[in-house]
Amino acid sequence: MKVSADLAAFMTRLGHSFEKPEILVRALTHSSLGSPTRPDNQRLEFLGDRVLGLSMAEALFRADRAASEGQLAPRFNALVRKETCAAVAREIDLGAVLKLGRSEMMSGGRRKEALLGDAMEAVIAAVYLDAGFEVAKALVLRLWGKRIDTVEQDARDPKTALQEWAQARGMAPPRYETLGRDGPDHAPKFRIAVQLDSGDSEEAVAGSKRQAEQAAAKALLARLEQG
Template sequence: MNTHQAQILEALEGRLQYRFKDRAGLLRALTHRSAVPGDQVAHESYQRHEFLGDRVLALVVAEMLFTAYPREEEGDLARRLNQLVRRETCAEVATDLDLGAVVRLGAGERQSGGRRKEAILGDVAEAVIAAIYLDGGFDAARDFVLRNWKPRMENLTGPLRDSKTLLQEWAQGRGQGLPAYSIVDRSGPDHAPTFRVVVTIDGEAAGEGQGKSKRDAEQAAAAEALANRAG
């Protein structure tokens, strides 16, 4: 690592409010797959870090919501969770921390505006969470998430979007097919039926729910799919 690179990472640590014991993990968290040879992507790019950071973020935000909203039901908590951990929110955090300026990209990705791409920014934010977790442990990662996500939780305004909408946005944001809902069971008398619905994404079951109407059952299935995704 040369002096200029070390200065860039030191300035970034100031914005992150965390000093790394080993900056190699931070450097990997900032490295897009386009910046490394194809056979080294799994180990030298941020992909594995993004996978881990996504889970750490979901756990910390879930705990934060559980504490902040003691009277809310699971479905409402799941909707808040998915608004806070979705790619757009992660990209906002990355922008606030100016991660786009330091992410390592291949020439083609740089020329196509990769430093401003929402998908890359969101992934890098999650990868940085993983880097902090691996370097300093859960408490350090938790502190980082709370600093950057708690104000966003407190500033959530307007009605919570329904679970079906959030699940559709989640699937589309990852290049997957639209969720499909199927009634797998109908029980009870005609005047008070209960429906059981399964939602699938790209042919795979993602969640199941039941309700007194098809709409309620679909919403319950979508909420379970979102909860499964967050877990």
């Protein structure tokens, strides 16, 4: 098939030239545009999640041969979670070539974290089907780059860590409260506060409640551990 200039530029950013570019087109087609004659990327997303998972599990297993399963699991989760996939997608401007239905396009779908994360997994599957596992794994390791080396810093879930900190001191679990929501529907901003029985609290703003809760917990935990 003839490859458009936009698609060719994306292949360059991705670092893989497709022998079968139609697979990449499918990987970039969201369900809002899918049809019986235009398959969407949901099946590829399913496959790409597994290719990504095996690539990361192997990389972590080989990188630290002394690590226990309990140490490897949170590192793995930090590397394959949707937020990380979306961050990688933004770095290669995947959103610019996403094929979306009108409603998703009008609501800012090219910037949505879930859509970007899903599409990144689908693109990984497309590379796997086009060139095999070793090529797909090499691409994943290159795109994830330093995240693999620094994953220990991101592996500890802030909400879990804060709850463990509170419980170790006989406190009730942290309480989270939504203080406000601003911005348009396609790019909302949530302000969340977290508070402990001791009265210690922090606030954070992010594009989803989960991210804001994580950020608030991280900020409070960092302050508590310093003091």
